[in-house]
Amino acid sequence: MSDGGKAESKTGKKSRITRAGEDNFGRAISKVAVAQICENVGFESFNESALDSLADLAIRYLLDLGKTAKFYSNLAGRTECNVFDIIQGLDDLGMSTGFSGASEVEFNCTISSGVVTEIRGYVESAEETPFAQPVPHFPVVGEWRLIPSFLQMGEMPGFKHIPEWLPAFPDPHTYIHSAMWNERVSDPRTDKIELARQHRKAERALLNLQQKLVCNGLPVASTSAEPDDYRSGLEVNDIENQVLANLPEDEDQDESPAILSGKRSGEAKMENHVTLLEMFAPAVEAMKDGLSDSGNEGEKNFLSKRPDGLAAKFSGEVRTEKHVSFLETFAPAIEAMKDGHSDSGNYGEKSFPGKRPAVCLEFKGDKNVFGESLDLRIRNKNFGRTAPCFGREDEKDDKKRRVEFILRQSLENQQELT
Amino acid sequence: MNAQSSQQQSSDGRHDDDAALTDFLASLMDYTPTIPDELVEHYLAKSGFQCPDVRLTRLVAVATQKFIADVATDALQQCKARQSAVVKDKRDKQQKDKRLILTMEDLSKALQEYGVNVKHQDYFADSPSAGLDPAARDE
Numbered sequence: 394m395s396d397g398g399k400a401e402s403k404t405g406k407k408s409r410i411t412r413a414g415e416d417n418f419g420r421a422i423s424k425v426a427v428a429q430i431c432e433n434v435g436f437e438s439f440n441e442s443a444l445d446s447l448a449d450l451a452i453r454y455l456l457d458l459g460k461t462a463k464f465y466s467n468l469a470g471r472t473e474c475n476v477f478d479i480i481q482g483l484d485d486l487g488m489s490t491g492f493s494g495a496s497e498v499e500f501n502c503t504i505s506s507g508v509v510t511e512i513r514g515y516v517e518s519a520e521e522t523p524f525a526q527p528v529p530h531f532p533v534v535g536e537w538r539l540i541p542s543f544l545q546m547g548e549m550p551g552f553k554h555i556p557e558w559l560p561a562f563p564d565p566h567t568y569i570h571s572a573m574w575n576e577r578v579s580d581p582r583t584d585k586i587e588l589a590r591q592h593r594k595a596e597r598a599l600l601n602l603q604q605k606l607v608c609n610g611l612p613v614a615s616t617s618a619e620p621d622d623y624r625s626g627l628e629v630n631d632i633e634n635q636v637l638a639n640l641p642e643d644e645d646q647d648e649s650p651a652i653l654s655g656k657r658s659g660e661a662k663m664e665n666h667v668t669l670l671e672m673f674a675p676a677v678e679a680m681k682d683g684l685s686d687s688g689n690e691g692e693k694n695f696l697s698k699r700p701d702g703l704a705a706k707f708s709g710e711v712r713t714e715k716h717v718s719f720l721e722t723f724a725p726a727i728e729a730m731k732d733g734h735s736d737s738g739n740y741g742e743k744s745f746p747g748k749r750p751a752v753c754l755e756f757k758g759d760k761n762v763f764g765e766s767l768d769l770r771i772r773n774k775n776f777g778r779t780a781p782c783f784g785r786e787d788e789k790d791d792k793k794r795r796v797e798f799i800l801r802q803s804l805e806n807q808q809e810l811t
Numbered sequence: 812m813n814a815q816s817s818q819q820q821s822s823d824g825r826h827d828d829d830a831a832l833t834d835f836l837a838s839l840m841d842y843t844p845t846i847p848d849e850l851v852e853h854y855l856a857k858s859g860f861q862c863p864d865v866r867l868t869r870l871v872a873v874a875t876q877k878f879i880a881d882v883a884t885d886a887l888q889q890c891k892a893r894q895s896a897v898v899k900d901k902r903d904k905q906q907k908d909k910r911l912i913l914t915m916e917d918l919s920k921a922l923q924e925y926g927v928n929v930k931h932q933d934y935f936a937d938s939p940s941a942g943l944d945p946a947a948r949d950e
Contacts, residue, residue: 434883439913459858
């Protein structure tokens with residue numbers, strides 16, 4: 394309630410201040426003029442109400458005088474007033490107070506009229522005090538915006554009895570209300586089905602992409618990936634099977650690059666494999682020199698054959714002793730490969746300048762791609778990274794991230810929908 | 812004859828009067844009334860007075876100014892009379908504030924002569940007991 398009261402008082406104040414009543418401007422000016430006159434007379438200050446009353450009185454006097462003068466001019470058969478009309482009006486208004494020569498009003502409508510004499514005396518005696526501030530011409534008349542006539546609009550009035558020069562009718566759309574309804578009927582079920590279809594489509598596309606990448610030699614995901622990532626897991630398993638099949642083979646390392654290149658010549662993403670190979674090349678060489686174990690050789694070959702499978706293997710699933718020894722020897726290299734494949738790019742650039750420049754893809758798995766890319770870069774610095782590889786890696790990073798994100802979302806949604 | 816002479820005289824007088832009037836009106840142009848011309852024109856137009864001549868508007872302005880000045884003078888006299896009356900009662904006291912204030916009281920008295928009845932409320936009370944002595948209020 395108190396707030397209500399406050400609001401009222403506020404609005405009351407506002408209404409007092411901002412309400413533009415009729416003729417407020419004229420009244421304000423008359424107040425100032427009257428105050429100036431009073432000051433000349435001898436007053437030093439005024440009561441607000443007294444000043445208001447006197448200003449109102451002045452306005453009324455003006456109006457009365459004008460009205461009377463107009464009346465007299467009309468009486469004489471004129472529309473425009475002249476000085477005699479005013480003098481007669483003054484006589485009328487001054488009758489109550491009285492002035493000299495009031496009895497001879499009818500004859501003395503001129504300078505010898507008592508009123509005029511008084512005014513003359515006043516003009517001569519009173520000191521001249523012009524109005525304090527410049528007053529603009531008022532009331533200000535705004536522009537007249539006339540409704541265009543039929544002729545101006547170029548329209549023909551619909552009816553015979555309406556002449557052209559009259560204002561035109563408003564446009565029909567301003568007054569005719571036509572029914573509006575939504576043509577498209579939205580069926581929530583169909584919308585849902587459509588949404589599911591689109592999700593599946595996106596998911597399929599992503600998985601195809603993933604397959605391609607995996608085939609090209611990049612480990613898609615470790616087998617320790619999420620359980621719902623079954624498709625990618627399957628692919629990884631396929632690769633692993635292939636890797637295992639190749640394991641017992643004994644080939645020279647020198648042949649392996651050729652074989653690899655031959656294998657991947659048809660594939661678009663040849664660079665990946667090359668780079669992986671490159672990555673292991675120095676490690677393999679070191680192995681050659683240092684190792685005497687056949688198992689290691691086998692592993693070495695295995696490595697050269699299937700570098701993509703290596704990551705899957707080395708993520709922790711050591712199946713044979715060979716792996717163990719291999720792991721021990723090539724721990725740093727293995728680590729690097731595990732964490733990412735950006736290294737491959739570096740190695741590629743270093744050892745095989747003749748080959749196509751490395752495409753550094755970091756497509757390790759669902760969870761690891763985002764977080765470890767930074768680490769990879771830091772680690773790769775140690776291996777002497779080159780600038781172009783770095784730049785390309787960023788692009789691939791973003792794309793891969795987006796792909797992963799979409800894939801994850803689609804898989805989640807798939808769970809919802811199925 | 813008499814009529815003729817009188818007429819002649821009056822016509823001569825009229826000529827003189829007219830000349831005097833025109834002179835007077837011309838003299839008006841030199842005098843700038845306190846009430847601005849725009850205000851006068853606005854209210855005359857409102858009342859139906861139609862005249863393109865500036866001198867007439869000046870005449871009206873001067874007439875109004877004279878009227879207001881007369882009213883103010885009367886009010887001043889009332890105020891002074893009251894002040895002198897008060898002072899007469901208490902001479903030992905310091906002379907009353909010499910400020911001349913146009914109050915509603917003086918104005919209403921002055922306007923009564925002109926046939927304008929302006930009655931002003933002395934005060935507005937929100938309850939019947941307002942303004943009474945504390946003793947009376949307690950009762």
